[in-house]
Amino acid sequence: MRIICPVKRVPDTAAAKKVDPDDHTLDRDSGEAILNANDEWSIEEALRIKERGSAEVIVLCMGPEQAQTTVRKALSYGLDGAIQVTDPAIHGSDAVATARVLAGALADEEFDLIIMGNQSSDARTMLLPAMLAEFLDLPALTYVKQLDIDGNTLTAQRETPSGHVVVRADMPAVVSVVEAINEPRYPSFKGIMAAKSKPLQTRDLAAVGVDAGQVGLEGSWTQVVEATPRPPKQAGEKVEDDGSGTVGAQALADFLAARKFI
Amino acid sequence: MTVLVLVDHDAGAPKKISNQILTAAREVGGGGVHAVVLGEGATASAEKLGDYGVTKAFVWDDGDADAFATEPRTAALVAALEQSAAPILLYPADPFITDVVARAAVRVEAGVVTDATDLELDGDTMIATKAIFGGEMASRCKVREGRPQFIGVKANAFTAEPGGASECQIVVLNVSLDDKTRRAEVIDTVEQEAGGRPEMTEASFIVAGGRGLGDAEGFKLIEELADALGAAVGASRAATDAGWYPHQHQIGQTGKTVAPQLYVGAGISGAIQHRAGMQTSQTIVAINKDADAPIFSIADFAVVGDLYKVLPPLIEEIRKRK
Numbered sequence: 301m302r303i304i305c306p307v308k309r310v311p312d313t314a315a316a317k318k319v320d321p322d323d324h325t326l327d328r329d330s331g332e333a334i335l336n337a338n339d340e341w342s343i344e345e346a347l348r349i350k351e352r353g354s355a356e357v358i359v360l361c362m363g364p365e366q367a368q369t370t371v372r373k374a375l376s377y378g379l380d381g382a383i384q385v386t387d388p389a390i391h392g393s394d395a396v397a398t399a400r401v402l403a404g405a406l407a408d409e410e411f412d413l414i415i416m417g418n419q420s421s422d423a424r425t426m427l428l429p430a431m432l433a434e435f436l437d438l439p440a441l442t443y444v445k446q447l448d449i450d451g452n453t454l455t456a457q458r459e460t461p462s463g464h465v466v467v468r469a470d471m472p473a474v475v476s477v478v479e480a481i482n483e484p485r486y487p488s489f490k491g492i493m494a495a496k497s498k499p500l501q502t503r504d505l506a507a508v509g510v511d512a513g514q515v516g517l518e519g520s521w522t523q524v525v526e527a528t529p530r531p532p533k534q535a536g537e538k539v540e541d542d543g544s545g546t547v548g549a550q551a552l553a554d555f556l557a558a559r560k561f562i
Numbered sequence: 563m564t565v566l567v568l569v570d571h572d573a574g575a576p577k578k579i580s581n582q583i584l585t586a587a588r589e590v591g592g593g594g595v596h597a598v599v600l601g602e603g604a605t606a607s608a609e610k611l612g613d614y615g616v617t618k619a620f621v622w623d624d625g626d627a628d629a630f631a632t633e634p635r636t637a638a639l640v641a642a643l644e645q646s647a648a649p650i651l652l653y654p655a656d657p658f659i660t661d662v663v664a665r666a667a668v669r670v671e672a673g674v675v676t677d678a679t680d681l682e683l684d685g686d687t688m689i690a691t692k693a694i695f696g697g698e699m700a701s702r703c704k705v706r707e708g709r710p711q712f713i714g715v716k717a718n719a720f721t722a723e724p725g726g727a728s729e730c731q732i733v734v735l736n737v738s739l740d741d742k743t744r745r746a747e748v749i750d751t752v753e754q755e756a757g758g759r760p761e762m763t764e765a766s767f768i769v770a771g772g773r774g775l776g777d778a779e780g781f782k783l784i785e786e787l788a789d790a791l792g793a794a795v796g797a798s799r800a801a802t803d804a805g806w807y808p809h810q811h812q813i814g815q816t817g818k819t820v821a822p823q824l825y826v827g828a829g830i831s832g833a834i835q836h837r838a839g840m841q842t843s844q845t846i847v848a849i850n851k852d853a854d855a856p857i858f859s860i861a862d863f864a865v866v867g868d869l870y871k872v873l874p875p876l877i878e879e880i881r882k883r884k
């Protein structure tokens with residue numbers, strides 16, 4: 301079995317974000333960048349599938365040159381190889397453009413399963429899994445909190461607000477996972493060392509068969525008109541309870557009543 | 563501009579978020595409002611849409627909409643887009659619906675803006691306001707000219723107001739499915755929770771609990787407060803990781819983003835990853851025994867105290883005043 305694991309390089313949540321005043325894109329060098337947290341669960345799930353039977357797991361990342369550190373990080377968990385799509389024309393791509401590039405990179409690849417995070421912490425569109433599936437004409441099982449594989453058939457629990465639905469599809473397919481699916485491991489020292497020499501192919505747009513006019517700021521179908529920091533929220537009133545509970549409860553009830561919540 | 567609204571519904575009635583979006587479509591769009599309603603109970607739901615000014619509802623009440631994930635609904639949505647010819651689609655920001663919209667967007671070459679909290683019309687273009695980077699920044703986004711505009715709208719961004727009273731014409735969609743659209747089969751639906759409480763991402767009020775509760779039992783108190791307020795229940799990652807509450811209630815960077823009118827956090831420190839999922843809530847209230855808890859820096863009202871002491875009399879007081 302061959303599994304593709306798309307991963308994204310994202311700014312650390314705690315890092316200060318800087319947005320280019322002209323094109324409103326994130327300055328991706330302004331703070332520390334990390335492997336998107338939700339992709340740790342998809343990597344872990346791919347590893348578990350690999351360990352249960354046998355599978356080759358390939359990391360797929362669209363990002364600037366510096367994203368190589370993210371790709372190596374993903375490899376350090378014990379994945380087998382990577383494809384990184386890097387091209388200056390990609391800067392500013394939206395979800396559709398990203399899905400197009402990822403699909404282009406997979407057009408000539410053989411694979412049974414694409415397994416990815418359900419959301420990226422920066423863009424957080426949740427569009428990518430379904431869009432990638434649409435470009436590749438595959439079924440998608442998204443928001444999966446449990447995945448079983450029997451022969452060629454996937455059975456997945458898709459998380460709902462109050463439980464889950466069980467959905468079945470044959471591979472090849474796209475799966476996106478939520479945090480509840482597993483407990484990711486840490487990369488081992490051996491894994492970190494091995495990641496340095498795992499095969500990594502870097503491809504440009506031409507190599508993935510995507511026209512520069514279909515990606516980047518100009519080629520994206522959406523546009524950011526304005527991006528501004530939100531003014532920091534001011535802390536409001538603070539009441540110390542006296543240990544009895546009633547002082548805090550009364551004050552809070554008064555506040556809720558004043559704001560007409562009760 | 564005529565705006566098409568993808569109406570989510572439940573047991574034959576449009577959901578609250580759908581009525582909110584229909585109101586936005588009517589008021590911001592300023593032109594006609596069309597609706598597309600899919601799945602079991604769609605016809606009954608569509609019959610209620612005249613109250614919100616919908617003139618035409620495209621309905622597909624077919625068993626395949628619920629028997630197979632995403633793709634039959636995508637085909638139906640594409641059919642509705644063609645028949646309606648509306649240049650703008652508004653849809654509820656909901657995970658499963660987003661899948662349908664994402665596939666349809668690739669098919670009809672539409673741009674998609676997710677998670678709008680406000681809308682304005684600029685000529686023929688709808689401009690959406692949305693929070694980015696976990697609410698650290700605000701942005702205004704749009705779809706490029708000449709393309710269908712798909713915009714996801716967050717719950718409670720608008721207030722539902724009936725109006726524009728009209729006769730709603732029901733058009734049954736003719737959707738032809740090939741076998742390929744039936745490749746992700748729904749074989750079971752499992753409800754882990756008793757109904758009755760609002761869904762977290764739709765709720766106007768949320769009461770969230772964290773590690774400070776100490777154990778799963780503590781969530782009973784959170785649920786009691788939620789029920790007194792008519793709120794949904796949320797949780798921090800520390801609480802869901804510990805197995806005290808189901809993961810689908812996790813608020814934050816790796817969980818869900820919420821922006822209710824009222825967020826009450828008890829025993830939650832307010833780590834940056836938690837704030838990334840709730841800091842755009844309109845009113846934030848926090849109860850924590852640590853006077854320096856980071857959540858207090860964004861709280862409109864803070865109670866420094868033991869939640870086990872404060873919550874029981876608070877619940878009493880709320881019940882009394884209601």
Ligand SMILES: Cc1cc2nc3c(=O)[nH]c(=O)nc-3n(C[C@H](O)[C@H](O)[C@H](O)COP(=O)(O)OP(=O)(O)OC[C@H]3O[C@@H](n4cnc5c(N)ncnc54)[C@H](O)[C@@H]3O)c2cc1C
Nearest residue numbers: 772773774798799800814815816817829830831836851869
């Ligand atoms: C990549 C990544 C992603 C993450 N994603 C998320 C996410 O999506 N959502 C999320 O929530 N977290 C997330 N986290 C975790 C986050 O960093 C925090 O660890 C977590 O939010 C802490 O949860 P907590 O506030 O319940 O627990 P704690 O930080 O332990 O806080 C417990 C609080 O309860 C108070 N307390 C204790 N007892 C009482 C009492 N009797 N009465 C009143 N107060 C009391 C304490 O003073 C303390 O402030 C993520 C972390 C990482 C690294």
Ligand SMILES: Nc1ncnc2c1ncn2[C@@H]1O[C@H](COP(=O)(O)O)[C@@H](O)[C@H]1O
Nearest residue numbers: 306307362416417419420425426427428
């Ligand atoms: N540039 C990218 N390269 C590879 N995978 C990506 C990229 N952007 C998003 N993804 C994948 O898509 C998932 C959902 O992201 P999003 O749709 O942005 O919320 C992520 O968890 C990643 O697995």
